[in-house]
Amino acid sequence: MRKNYAATLCLCILGMYTLAQETPLRYFEIKTPSHKKNRPAYTKVSNSLYNTIGFLDSREDTNYIGTVGIGLMKHDAKLKLRMPFQPQLQILVDSLIDSTAAAGELLFQLRDFHFVEESSTRYCYLQAGLYVRAQDAYYCLSILDTVLLVTSTDVLGVVEGEGNHILGNFLSSELARKPQDAVLYHIQDIVNYDSIEKSRIPVYTATQYVNGIYYNYKSFCNQVPDQQGNIETNKHGTITRVEVDTAGRKVKIKSKDLYAVVYKGMLYIATEYGYYPLEKVHNNLFFTGDVKVPASQGDKNGAQIAFGLIGRAIASAGTKTTYDMIIDPISGALVHLRVIPTPAPLY
Numbered sequence: 001m002r003k004n005y006a007a008t009l010c011l012c013i014l015g016m017y018t019l020a021q022e023t024p025l026r027y028f029e030i031k032t033p034s035h036k037k038n039r040p041a042y043t044k045v046s047n048s049l050y051n052t053i054g055f056l057d058s059r060e061d062t063n064y065i066g067t068v069g070i071g072l073m074k075h076d077a078k079l080k081l082r083m084p085f086q087p088q089l090q091i092l093v094d095s096l097i098d099s100t101a102a103a104g105e106l107l108f109q110l111r112d113f114h115f116v117e118e119s120s121t122r123y124c125y126l127q128a129g130l131y132v133r134a135q136d137a138y139y140c141l142s143i144l145d146t147v148l149l150v151t152s153t154d155v156l157g158v159v160e161g162e163g164n165h166i167l168g169n170f171l172s173s174e175l176a177r178k179p180q181d182a183v184l185y186h187i188q189d190i191v192n193y194d195s196i197e198k199s200r201i202p203v204y205t206a207t208q209y210v211n212g213i214y215y216n217y218k219s220f221c222n223q224v225p226d227q228q229g230n231i232e233t234n235k236h237g238t239i240t241r242v243e244v245d246t247a248g249r250k251v252k253i254k255s256k257d258l259y260a261v262v263y264k265g266m267l268y269i270a271t272e273y274g275y276y277p278l279e280k281v282h283n284n285l286f287f288t289g290d291v292k293v294p295a296s297q298g299d300k301n302g303a304q305i306a307f308g309l310i311g312r313a314i315a316s317a318g319t320k321t322t323y324d325m326i327i328d329p330i331s332g333a334l335v336h337l338r339v340i341p342t343p344a345p346l347y
Contacts, residue, residue, distance in 0.1 A: 024075070026068060026156060028113075029082035031164050032095040048097040048175040050104035050132070055086035058111050058191060066115025066124070068156040079156065081113065089171075096172050105133040106141070108171075109190055113163075115150075116336045123336045124148040124159060126166060129193060132179050137186050139179035144170045145331050151294055198283055198329050209267055213242060213253070214260045217332025229253070231263045239268060239275040259332070269327070269334070273320060278327075285327040288340065293321040 065079040082088065089108055112127040127145050131138035146166060150158045189196055198204040202223045212225025219226050230250065232241040242261060243250040256272035267278035269287050276289035322340040327333070 024070065024077040026070060026077045026079050027082040028065060028079060028160060028163060030085075030088035030092050030167060031160075032092055033168060043172075044098045045096050045172055045175045046098060046100050048101040048104075049178065050106045050175055051093065051097055051101040052103075053086070053089045053093050053106040053108055053171075054133075055084075055089055056107060056109040056187075056190065057081075057085070058109055058193070059113060061114060065113050065159070066122070068159070069153065070156065074153065077156075079115075079159070081110075085110075092168065092171060093175070096168070096175060101175075107131040107133060107138055107190070109193070111193070115155075117339060122150040122155065124150055124163075125335065126163060128167075128170070129190065130170070130174055131185065131190065134184065137184045138190060139184065140181040141177065141179045142170070142174050143330060145328065145333075147333070149294060194329075195283065201329055203267075203285070204280075204283060204329065209262045209265055211262045211265065213244065213258060214262070215257070216259050217327075220260045221329075221332065225262070231261065233263075239263065242275075271334075286324070287326075288322065288324050290320050290322050291325070291334065291336075293319050 063080065065081065067076050068079045069075065070077045093106075107130070109129040109131065110127075111129060112125045114125060116123040116125070125147055127143075129143055130141045132141050144166070148159060148162050148166075152158050201221050203209070203221045206223055210223045210225055211228075213227045213229050214220040215226045227244055229242055229244040231239060232243075234240050239261065242253045242255070242258065244253060245251075254272075255270040255274050258270040260270055260278070261268045261275060267285070268275040269278050269285075269289065271289055271291050273290035273292075276287045278285045278287050280286070322342070324337040324340065325334045326337060328335050
């Protein structure tokens with residue numbers, strides 16, 4: 001009897017250990033407006049030019065979107081895309097159109113859908129391309145490039161709710177539009193969209209860069225400076241001051257008011273914390289630098305408990321965080337790749 005009990009206990013422990021080792025899965029799936037909580041139904045699109053949609057998954061990692069917490073104890077679960085995805089897109093299109101829809105065909109290319117961080121404040125990048133089929137080729141109709149900033153502990157709820165809302169709005173806004181882009185793309189061009197887009201942007205194709213001050217991404221990507229000025233550096237080559245002539249006097253410009261600087265042919269991105277060298281790595285513009293990250297709800301609660309009024313101010317203002325980042329070639333946004341942990345203090 002004791003042997004049977006011991007054997008049963010061992011099997012239970014082994015089963016619990018196995019379950020603990022298997023990370024559960026959760027799925028992101030498209031839900032039509034009638035199935036969404038706290039979201040109004042979309043207005044039907046009359047005279048839609050399209051009634052069918054295809055799907056192309058061009059994500060670098062097609063396995064997972066990221067990790068979410070589930071249950072009262074917020075155990076980790078892997079968030080995946082519910083497959084097959086094309087029928088879900090078609091059901092969404094069907095819910096948005098009416099009997100006046102024409103028989104045009106769309107192609108939805110999912111370019112990116114992933115979390116940067118596993119916890120705390122998270123950046124969830126959602127990028128897609130929408131194309132109109134023209135026989136054996138395609139015209140680009142629109143590009144979706146957005147970031148879901150998740151500071152709530154209910155990561156799954158935010159991604160499901162906001163992700164569905166964004167995709168629904170994106171499709172409904174394009175169903176009655178014709179492509180404005182006259183360039184014809186073949187499927188292989190769409191697969192290699194990143195290199196094709198960058199081949200049209202001067203800052204990615206240039207071998208030499210134009211010195212000057214750039215207030216926005218448009219001027220920077222076209223390598224047309226907005227202004228010339230005086231740039232000072234310290235002995236390590238770090239930019240410490242940028243000045244421009246205004247009404248006969250030199251005025252310092254804060255780094256937070258600029259997008260980038262080119263000094264002695266070198267690229268520098270500007271954030272509110274200073275200037276950081278840009279490097280071209282695998283045809284991406286890459287840098288490591290400090291940016292302000294909004295505090296997560298957990299960080300806010302912790303700061304309020306620990307520090308009272310000062311903690312609340314810190315939590316609401318966000319925190320200075322070091323990231324490896326690249327520049328989004330289309331929007332010029334700073335794309336977070338990974339956080340660089342702050343070194344532990346030496347005692």
